[in-house]
Amino acid sequence: xxxFLALLAVIALGVGIIKTLDNNVSFPKYGEAVIExxxxxxxxxxxxxxxxxEVLFGxxxxxxxxxxxxxxxVANYRSFDTLGEVTVLFISAFGVALLLGSKEQKRLxxxxxxxFMLQVGSRALFAIIVMxxxxxxxxxxxxxxxGFPGGTIIAASVLLLYLSNDKFRTNIRGFRFMQSITGALxxxxxxxxxxxxxxxxxNFLGTGIVGNLFSAGIIPIVYIIIGLKVGSDFxxxxxxxxxxxxxx
Amino acid sequence: MFNTVIEVILGLLLLFxxxxxxxxxxxxxxxMYLSAVSMLSVVGFALMQAPDVAVTEAVIGSGMVTxxxxxxxxxxxxxxx
Numbered sequence: 001x002x003x004f005l006a007l008l009a010v011i012a013l014g015v016g017i018i019k020t021l022d023n024n025v026s027f028p029k030y031g032e033a034v035i036e037x038x039x040x041x042x043x044x045x046x047x048x049x050x051x052x053x054e055v056l057f058g059x060x061x062x063x064x065x066x067x068x069x070x071x072x073x074v075a076n077y078r079s080f081d082t083l084g085e086v087t088v089l090f091i092s093a094f095g096v097a098l099l100l101g102s103k104e105q106k107r108l109x110x111x112x113x114x115x116f117m118l119q120v121g122s123r124a125l126f127a128i129i130v131m132x133x134x135x136x137x138x139x140x141x142x143x144x145x146x147g148f149p150g151g152t153i154i155a156a157s158v159l160l161l162y163l164s165n166d167k168f169r170t171n172i173r174g175f176r177f178m179q180s181i182t183g184a185l186x187x188x189x190x191x192x193x194x195x196x197x198x199x200x201x202x203n204f205l206g207t208g209i210v211g212n213l214f215s216a217g218i219i220p221i222v223y224i225i226i227g228l229k230v231g232s233d234f235x236x237x238x239x240x241x242x243x244x245x246x247x248x
Numbered sequence: 249m250f251n252t253v254i255e256v257i258l259g260l261l262l263l264f265x266x267x268x269x270x271x272x273x274x275x276x277x278x279x280m281y282l283s284a285v286s287m288l289s290v291v292g293f294a295l296m297q298a299p300d301v302a303v304t305e306a307v308i309g310s311g312m313v314t315x316x317x318x319x320x321x322x323x324x325x326x327x328x329x
Binding site: 110148155162 | 304
């Protein structure tokens, strides 16, 4: 009876949502939105300050030279928001380490024992996964993905090592160091933009040819920094979750 | 037409799997259904031509969160799996 009532409530809510949003002025049919009348048009054409023009693959000297326009929004037009996101991740990693950390720590005992094949196989996989994560971070301005998924893939490889060996611990001091250094570097790049071009996080390098690996100014640099930072943040969180205090 | 059929099947499967994730009694099965929901939503994002969101969802929703949940469940004693 309870489940039936819940189902009825969900169906009523769903019908209500569809009736309110369907064929509305602000909510056109799926796939039929008029892009020309929206703000996103400026970002897709990669031309905010001047007149709108087509951006072609292989052309040069555009406002932001990244082929992937999501990246051009995340790491160029809205880079300040990304700085905020990275700060939120930093604070959450810091909070987890503050709550769960202590001076002497050891690994949590697992209920299962990883066998030899798993240990060797995961070490071989580790290198490949780290390489894929770095690749996705570095090619963030050309292909889908970028710093956040890339960094999470790096952290996933660390999690794989933790999963396959119940004595293993990463060099957590190194990750702490990298977390602080990359966070500082992001702000420093922003400050350099402030002094060179007059705006915080301004793209002060040349944008180059669309589609090249070395293009789009500071976007690849920022995304590599974000990748390393997210990877070290998540690795610290994983380490905090899977260790415990040494009881005397 | 073909895309529409795929999308409808995908939506129904997503609803069913989400219901199973809430309803199943064993926690490990619940985690597995949740992982399947994220994996199918990756297909949905790819069909809606949002590859960036799809990559992020595949890595975080279906890889990282599932691994952490399973790992935590396996390392806790006295929890009914």
